[in-house]
Amino acid sequence: MLQDGEMGTPAACLFDLDGVLLDTEPLQALAWQEAAIHFGCALDASQLLSLRGRRRPDCAEQVCHWIRTATGSSPGFGALLAVRQPLADRLLVAAPPMPGAEALVQRCLERGIPMALATSSARAAVERKAAPHPWLDLITVRVYGDDPELRGGKPSPEPFLLAAARLRAAPADCWAFEDSQAGLQAAVTAGCRVFALVPDLAAGAALTVPEGVTVLRSLKEVAL
Numbered sequence: 001m002l003q004d005g006e007m008g009t010p011a012a013c014l015f016d017l018d019g020v021l022l023d024t025e026p027l028q029a030l031a032w033q034e035a036a037i038h039f040g041c042a043l044d045a046s047q048l049l050s051l052r053g054r055r056r057p058d059c060a061e062q063v064c065h066w067i068r069t070a071t072g073s074s075p076g077f078g079a080l081l082a083v084r085q086p087l088a089d090r091l092l093v094a095a096p097p098m099p100g101a102e103a104l105v106q107r108c109l110e111r112g113i114p115m116a117l118a119t120s121s122a123r124a125a126v127e128r129k130a131a132p133h134p135w136l137d138l139i140t141v142r143v144y145g146d147d148p149e150l151r152g153g154k155p156s157p158e159p160f161l162l163a164a165a166r167l168r169a170a171p172a173d174c175w176a177f178e179d180s181q182a183g184l185q186a187a188v189t190a191g192c193r194v195f196a197l198v199p200d201l202a203a204g205a206a207l208t209v210p211e212g213v214t215v216l217r218s219l220k221e222v223a224l
Contacts, residue, residue: 014163
């Protein structure tokens with residue numbers, strides 16, 4: 001277990017949502033897979049993994065490209081999302097918390113450590129996913145994927161830079177918690193102290209963890 005005394009106390013904690021606080025990633029992947037299959041293209045595990053941490057428009061563009069490559073034609077964003085979103089909306093409201101997530105958020109509150117959400121999900125999507133989890137309301141500072149002040153999505157560092165700025169904290173003094181390749185790149189480039197949450201060894205084998213990033217199997221390993 002990581003002890004805060006070993007590395008100091010963060011000025012703030014910046015959390016990704018999907019795959020870090022909520023166990024949504026398998027459900028997100030299922031929704032993309034079903035949508036792609038609807039248009040005649042089955043996605044492999046590496047393709048689905050590469051979608052993690054990215055904004056929905058960016059994912060849709062990539063999936064449309066894969067469909068075009070596989071079938072010779074593309075459904076377009078609107079048609080793809082018309083199939084994908086109803087399925088995702090039904091699935092994601094049932095996503096459970098990641099082990100240790102609620103307790104870590106509560107400890108940050110008790111210790112007076114500011115928190116922010118730095119997510120690629122749009123505001124409306126976050127509100128749907130978070131509705132069954134009132135403890136997420138403790139994180140009041142949020143950067144959404146469709147935030148009007150956001151100049152670029154992950155793997156751009158902008159989500160973490162904007163989250164740190166809103167907390168008036170230097171990125172280098174913040175702890176960032178991520179689970180995806182795009183998210184790790186974003187947090188490292190922003191200059192944060194980065195933790196990679198890799199509970200799934202199979203998925204983790206396909207993840208390239210940048211130098212200096214601390215790998216966690218569970219948020220329970222973080223002691224504050």
